[in-house]
Amino acid sequence: MRRGIAATALVAALALAATACGGDDGGDKAAGPVTLTWWDTSNATNEAPTYKAMIAEFEKANKDIKVKYVNVPFDQAQNKFQTAAGSKGAPDIIRAEVGWTASWAKSQFLAPLDGTDALKDTGDITPSLLKQAQYQGKTYGAPFVTDSLGLMWNKEILKKAGYDKAPTTLDEVKKVSKAVKEKSGVDGFQLRADAYFELPYLFGEGTDMVDAAGKKITVNSPEAVKAVDQSKALLASPGVAKLDVTADSYAHMMDAFNTGKVAMIVQGPWELTNIYKGAAFKDKANLGISGVPAGSTGKAGAPTGGHNLSVYAGSDKAHQAAAQKFVGFMTSGETQAKIALKNGTLPTRTSAYTAEVKATPGISEFQQILSDSARPRPELPEYSSLFADLGTNLAKILQGQVSTQKGLDATAESYKKLLKDFS
Numbered sequence: 001m002r003r004g005i006a007a008t009a010l011v012a013a014l015a016l017a018a019t020a021c022g023g024d025d026g027g028d029k030a031a032g033p034v035t036l037t038w039w040d041t042s043n044a045t046n047e048a049p050t051y052k053a054m055i056a057e058f059e060k061a062n063k064d065i066k067v068k069y070v071n072v073p074f075d076q077a078q079n080k081f082q083t084a085a086g087s088k089g090a091p092d093i094i095r096a097e098v099g100w101t102a103s104w105a106k107s108q109f110l111a112p113l114d115g116t117d118a119l120k121d122t123g124d125i126t127p128s129l130l131k132q133a134q135y136q137g138k139t140y141g142a143p144f145v146t147d148s149l150g151l152m153w154n155k156e157i158l159k160k161a162g163y164d165k166a167p168t169t170l171d172e173v174k175k176v177s178k179a180v181k182e183k184s185g186v187d188g189f190q191l192r193a194d195a196y197f198e199l200p201y202l203f204g205e206g207t208d209m210v211d212a213a214g215k216k217i218t219v220n221s222p223e224a225v226k227a228v229d230q231s232k233a234l235l236a237s238p239g240v241a242k243l244d245v246t247a248d249s250y251a252h253m254m255d256a257f258n259t260g261k262v263a264m265i266v267q268g269p270w271e272l273t274n275i276y277k278g279a280a281f282k283d284k285a286n287l288g289i290s291g292v293p294a295g296s297t298g299k300a301g302a303p304t305g306g307h308n309l310s311v312y313a314g315s316d317k318a319h320q321a322a323a324q325k326f327v328g329f330m331t332s333g334e335t336q337a338k339i340a341l342k343n344g345t346l347p348t349r350t351s352a353y354t355a356e357v358k359a360t361p362g363i364s365e366f367q368q369i370l371s372d373s374a375r376p377r378p379e380l381p382e383y384s385s386l387f388a389d390l391g392t393n394l395a396k397i398l399q400g401q402v403s404t405q406k407g408l409d410a411t412a413e414s415y416k417k418l419l420k421d422f423s
Contacts, residue, residue: 035068041071103384117327180239191231204230291368
């Protein structure tokens, strides 16, 4: 959970909440049309048009249900929903990042979906994704889209540097980056100073921010220190882009990659639509996608991310029933396949990976990454709240403001306040 809600966020949340049903529209009466409010947290430019088209298709088949679509910026959605849910004015449905689901279930903001129209044929859903939507044995989200992180690379630039394949270890990343700089004059690799993007380095050293099963804080363990030191070593390597810690660092990285000013980045499938619009990838075949490079253990790992569709527990029975029906439609294999073809996102149902979907550039590569090296998040409601402090201290470490150990020790201290029963 984030540590505080600004007054502006509160005002915005209450304004959005006013558009939601939240039990204020018709009580428990099932008769008559039902209007649902859906807060979607996807990219308003690239993804939203497809979802609006799916809404129209759903409404055509369900004349008694209307869906009011509201796009809420992803970086504001967590606080806004928590504020709205606490005042019993949240939307009937929300597209929730997988890390939010258990926390909101613990707070009793979400309705369990087991046995409802929202969760049919669960055997078709990737098991690890279904598990990420559960809390204490009940399922509080229908897996909607999934993702992970992989190494994306410009094939043309690497070929000029003498490489036909992507590097598979961090030492190889350094070697290739140096060659790219010497042969092409552009940066070989750009590292993103962000806690989520640091996870592959932690996984590559056999650790995580915490050991949820053992109830241990591991973010300042020797393995974690080694992982962050690997990131520091990358930044110090010839041919690797200088660290960018500006507010627009993410946009800068993507612009550099899309225009061919950097050859390799670690990124997720949610950027595929934008990347294929870039000048460097007008020929889609020029984009290489492979697993994240391995650390010193010889193993590679990437986080399993994605989003669930969840139903607000505060909505009345009629709205919950209608919301369950809509969620079931949106997360069905047929609908997910249509969305994948338009948005390039990864479905959560096996049946959605049709031959046509698999032929879509980028999807089969990320499906392989999910199968080979992606790690599901632990069932820990506080897990998504761990990123903020790690991100703050990681930036200080990579800028040389504090030592790796001191920065990670500070992170561990903040975790102790959040995870009181962890050692």
